[in-house]
Amino acid sequence: MLPGQIGFISLVFSLFISLILFFFIFQDYKSESQAPSLKVYSLSFLQLLTIIISFFCLVLSFVISDFSLAAVYQNSHTTKPLLYKISGTWGNHEGSLLLWLLVLSIFSFCFLVQSKYTPKKYRLLTVLFQNIITIGFLLFVIKTSNPFLNLFPVPNEGLGLNPILQDPALAIHPPILYLGYVGSSIIFSSALSAMIHKFVNPSWADSIKIWILTPWIFLTLGIMLGSIWAYYELGWGGFWFWDPVENVSLMPWFSLTALVHSIIILKKRDTFHTWVLILAIITFTFSMNGTFLVRSGILNSVHTFANDPERGFYILTFLFLLILLSLIIFFIYQPKDNFVKSFFLFSRETAISVNNWFMMFFLSAVLIGTIYPLILEITKDIKISVGAPFFNIIIIPFLVPFLFFMIFGPKLKWIKTNENLMSKKLIFNFFLSLVFSSIIYFFWGKATLLNSIIFLLGLFLLLTLLFEFLETITKKNKVNIPRIISHFGFGLLIVSISLNTIFSVEMDINLKIGESYKFKKYELKFNSISGKVEKNFNSLLGSFSLTDPKGDISYLKPEIRIYNQPSITTSEANIKTNFFYDRFITMNNIQNSDFFNIRFQQKPMMIWIWVSALLISLGGILSVFRQKD
Amino acid sequence: MKNKLFILILIGLFFSINNSYSKEDHLDELKKISKNIRCLICQGQSIDDSNSDFAINIKYVILKKLNKGSSEDEIYDFLKSKYGDWIVYKPEFKLYNLLLWLIPYFIFFIGGILIYQKIFKKNEKIQ
């Protein structure tokens, strides 16, 4: 139908425009003007416009349920609510690539417009590199992943989307995540361009900062949304599983966080040129790597995306060529420091270097854990699993020194710190944290020493930041508010996860209707089951009452849903949230018996985990607005 | 004297609370082991997380073995002999996994050297 045809034509048009753009960039490059020509601006805009039109046509096709398009037929259904029809656009491989292209072109054009105060040739070359990436993806989509492929005869009804994927958090998770992944392309292109034009200096650092912060903010939010979806939808009570696809989003986050910090050094001390460039290339590599690994089918994961080796092959080749290009450029144009600056031990530069040091460690742990099974399988034909135990053992102990540096590092001054950092307030904070964590450690048997120490340091970090914040108000000290907020968010995350780990109560039992179960002064009673017929599923709603040690009763209603299109049975958790904990219950019926398997969990601080992720990104958002001043 | 008494009480409490966990029903151990076993018919779930028949079955077998007195390692060995190394989430300390466990620490070490050079090597001019 018409939107589909327009969409496809627009996409092909975009490819032609991109090729023409190449030519005009070269032309403009040689010219003497101080700013990119109008032709470059308008072609860039046209490139963006055609992709927007194409994307919009696909969304429209989903909304009107145009089943002449294979993508709509396979992934949509007339009875789906509007929100999920729209989000279904990017809930499949082809559509998500179109979304990728959309974000790529938006960023490219925005960069062109925003980079006004930087040298023309640098801007043009950055846009050129972006254009290469765009063309690569356009070819990929048109040739192997065309969302506008037609079906004939046109079916009456679609195959419907998996009900697990019909969730608000999951609906916006891809766009937000892509803003993070794809945003790192600008850093990549800009880094290469800056290298070639010998523009790697504090001025460049200042101009690129916003292009580092923006993807970082979105990547943080994107990861958070994925966790929220997993927690609320999958019904296992966990929010992070070290699943390969989760790991693949975490890796660029580590290098991007390192970049956020080290770009400050480049700006303030005019050093770390090579390192920043390396980080820029690494970040983009991991973002692209993410796309590849998720779609190629070589990883075992909860995410089921199109498992098509051909597509994986294409992306891998493209990625390989891009990295090779960046390596060659790096080799030829690597900036040379004529003067190797060294840092003083007690300086902020050292503290930031330490941050990068740990970020790279965490990154390498996640990287090796994720791809090692692959390497082993190919080279030795041995199949192993690398799961949570590995990552926890390697990463968690290192949080101890990391938190320690986070507490003291920001107090150090640039170049050299002469004053004594120890203050009465600091010692007071430390002892307060020590008291709390000792109470937890000594009076709650499930707290390990490591957990308690991490909790101690997390709390210490929070208190220190709180005092720093109060000092801004009372003493009018100039302090970096975004940093305080982001670091506070991180501290809150550590504290919340520690408390969550230590104080979680879990119970896994089989009950019949009418039975009850007592544990630790709580009592869970299975009252009844009621059945209901909804629009596209049959529902079995369990009614449970939980009596807590005080005698208060709360009611929990887990649900089993039996869908007909596609025929899937899901277990919907009932989650009751308050400020202190979440109560989480799921119900599954046991094959061939009257028993139901009931899992009840009481998970403290869940809501604070989400809040802390929001705080971390809030710091970034505030920093972006400060840039604009 | 009062201080010593107080400390003794604290220590006593500490040990008593830590030992108050009943080890008889093995449920804590079951949970610990289950978190480390992959559910083979699920995508990316441990058998602790999963409610599939396979998971329930394996958990039952593990509990039976625990009650008979098998150790954690014996249970892992048993499951690996039936289903392959893949079923256990924690990679073993075998020779072929050496790189896996060592590379992150190696990277950390390299990073440490680089930082050391940055701090402790005096400013140099390179011609």
Place this chain on the structure above:
Amino acid sequence: MFLDKKINFKRLIIFISTFILLLLLATIFFKSLKTENVYIPDQLTGKEIPNFSSKSLLDNQYLESEKIFINKKYYLINIWASWCGPCRDEHPYLIKLSQNDKLKIVGINFKDKKKNALSFLNKQGNPYKQIFFDYDGSLSINLGAYGIPETLLINNKKIVLLKFIGPLNSQKYQKIIDAINNEK
């Protein structure tokens, strides 16, 4: 461009080693794209099955696997249950196979109710020489099963020749026939 030969050499080394690392990783990824990723845990093929024992489904005998797998024949071990749909689908193949001289079929009834299992056999026919009653599933785990139906073909030395996960169909049936006709 190359001011100092020393620096240039160092850079070249770094470039080449990074390139080689990149190439290695790319090769691994390319190769992994080609290999099939459906991993079926198969620890037992080519190995001897463990001994197992349980009550019989059919009578009150206590069955021991060592005493059953003694003849110079092939044995097909089939794990099934009355409540399992695909088991019903594959049953005709089992009936057919039970008529083959070279093969004896031994069943393992998995987490079933005796009444239902016997009723199933009455209606669908009984291809089994013996049936182990695995009421709690532990016997099947001992054989490395992870779903039903599952079928193992063993020779008279109790070595597993073939393992089928899921119901039998005509291809799997043919594979069994080929194996018992060809293997020495």
